Amino acid sequence: MKMMINSIQKSVIRIHTLSRASVCRGLSSVSGPKVCVVGGGPAGFYTAQQLLKARQDAVVDIYERLPVPFGLVRFGVAPDHPEVKNVINTFTQTAHHDRCSFHGNVNVGKDVSIEELRQAYHAVVLSYGAEGNRSMGILGENLPGVFSAKDFVGWYNGIPANKELCPDLSCETAVILGQGNVALDVARIILSPLDMLKKTDITQHALEALATSRISRVLIIGRRGPLQIACTIKELREMVNLPNTRADMLLSDFEDIGETLKDLPRPRKRLTELLIKALNERNDKAEKSWSFRFCRSPVEVLAASDGKRAAGIRLAVNKLEGSGESVRAVPTDKLEDVNCGIIISSIGYKSIPIDPAVPFDHRRAVVPNDTGRVQDVSGLYCSGWVKRGPTGVIATTMNDSFDTARVLLQDMDTGKLDLSIKKPGAQAIAALLQTRGVRTVSFTQWEKINAEEERRGKPHGKPREKLLDVEDMLKIAWS
Template identity: 80%
Template sequence: MMKMINFMKGSVMKIHSLSCASRCLTAEGVVRGFSSASGPRVCIVGGGPAGFYTAQQLLKARQDAVVDIYERLPVPFGLVRFGVAPDHPEVKNVINTFTQTAQHERCSFHGNVNVGKDVTIEELRHAYHAVVLSYGAEGNRSMEIPGEDFSGVFSAKDFVGWYNGLPTNKELCPDLSSETAVILGQGNVALDVARILLSPLDMLKETDITQNSLAALAGSNVKRVLIVGRRGPLQIACTIKELREMVNLPNTRADMLTSDFEGIAEALKDLPRPRKRLTELMMKAVKEGRDDKVEKCWGFRFFRSPVEVLAGADGKRATGIRLALNKLEGSGDGARAVPTGQIEDVECGLIISSIGYKSIPIDPTVPFDPRKAIVPNDMGRVLDTAGLYCSGWVKRGPTGVIATTMNDSFDTARVLIQDMEAGKLDLSVNKPGAQAITALLQTRGVRTVLFSQWEKINAEEEKRGKSLGKPREKLLDIDEMLRIAWY
């Protein structure tokens, strides 16, 4: 008898939850996720660039497709919001396009949903004709050297998250009391970090950098930033735009080792044009960088790999880093760094590892390649799992810029559409989509943040920013975000 009563209670609860969900959405005038259309229903996991670009292409290609985007945070846009440097507002203009996608009548955004925890991939697959994994790369690649867990050592992902207002990094509190900082890695993210550490405060005050980061940088003693790479100038991973910004940074000078550039001038003529321009700009910086009147400096250090983080007397705080000196075997992009047996110690109090992000498994039912840190796939089709797809960094690894992700996501969307049209996905079965998932989440005490509710958070951030003379002041506390979104 008790089993029957509990079953009836559960059934009533689910029906009541579904009714409540429908009423909540109707009250806000948002009924897109509960459309009764018989077209394909697609779920996208991850509200960053890969997710939005995939949605955009699906909506364009199929006039009957209904797309729902699920995002772990209450706020959308992923790395465009939390990864793009504060002094690159033009890159963030893509948010306007993403907003148009989110406001499309056949698209719905559902924030504050932790897929893999609040709802499983299997539950999503039952509710949708297709599920696209676009959740990016939120893990850090380890340096795998002694001392990397010492105080004063940070991953670039966490450091960028700190100054960009990622809630999980709000308590980072980096110690900026040392004069020298070392960044390991020479990609665009490494240069972003170096530029933020050395930029004049007046430049940063007009950006959307967080106020607590701005306050920490105001008290910073960092005057020298070394950007270390295991290979040479001809293998550097940054773009010319990022390098030019470093060269033109006010009140700083380049501090390079001329020995790192031996033989480079002779190799210039055989380089592809983009690599040639990048190398010429570096060599120009080497020649013009010796202005001793300028207090702050930055410089590349090539042919060096981290061996060990050195600690002070307490054995807990970083005071330097030991580097192995390398030589190159081979040439061009395929050149390998080989240790020479020599080492070099650099005194520093701040070490930032910018050697790459990595994706992490989201659900035990989803195939995952731990070595490559991606979901194994064929052109976006997850291997051995019909109806499951992937796009962005979880598909190909954490490489490229936003335009790379756009093209990659468009490719995944096209493959998905091809599978629909070839009959590889059974569209004859009517799938409930967000209606079932929202009801399920409510029985688990999970309340979603719709795009219209995100816009309330957005308005509050812009209001706070305006009072400070900046585009926005990001909210750092998730509970505060939810209060503003829901009330």
């Protein structure tokens, strides 16, 4: 009798073990919905998080071009904003979910097509962000010494493609075109005392370049006025409080602004009051200065006498027509020339087409969609910047991605997505990639890269020293 009971117990344990094993394989053989997310940044992870939470049978695979996850949280957030990067902890929990898998080192559109993904999954969500630069469309913008803010940020934040940027910081004046948060991030990094940056995850080569920088003046140019400035109060306050710097703005830019102050919405009012406070405070002991220049638009990048690099920028002085947020900047005949050694264009990122099979609005630089459903392509969705354009902060992307996930879930519930069709999911894509010689990086393998970066940062008192070479990343991941 005792032997019979032991035998039954062993059988039960074996059945339970087999059941757990099937769960850990990501339910690839179960008929629940299989969803593919293209892009391992905030939009991708937030979309995956919502899908996994809402449906206990959903399986989500995240495909990312680089061997490392987290997109703009890793590569876009300023090094001196570590608190913003805490969201990585949430993304890591999602990546460790039994029904979620991360597949790094997969270039969707090249290694595997969108159509192949659509055949393998019930739904495909495009969340690949905005890796292109908006052009200024002016003479001289391709001269050495002119950079996009995206590339400059990538240089100090460790994007592999930007590691060779080598900006010349030996000049006195830098000009930044644009007055959004990214523009202020760049200005702050250029002017920050080195001691403030040494303990961050800024790249070592950027830290060394900034140590020898001779830039003492940064002009932040905007085409409209102080009442339309695009940054947030947090970013502006950081500029105002930056040690050893002073604000050096033009009083004429603030004429009559006091009369409209009382009628402004509260967020705009607080921002404007802080601007006025910075205007009126003087710190004559400061060695460096920053300044907003309003109602100015770039007309031409001026070349040095040898024609080989940028030496200045010509600006049109604008007049404003209309009122409030909808005010328009209209160029006048008046021009101003500013001498400078480096020009950084922070006029916006833009998404680029990923695959000929995906419709793309080239004028707006987004995938045309209706609340996340891609136009005229069933089973295809989008979230984040490729859906709405490069605007907002991480919380904006979170809400946007949750909205896309809700639409997708609604389509599952109403039968708009046919879940009765069995889809192979990652199993089919893995086989395809193998035949094409593409080796993926799992989240566990990314964690090897993460551990190595943290190890390299420790002797310098930094949270990490980012690897800048994809081949080095892959070597460590696959070791």
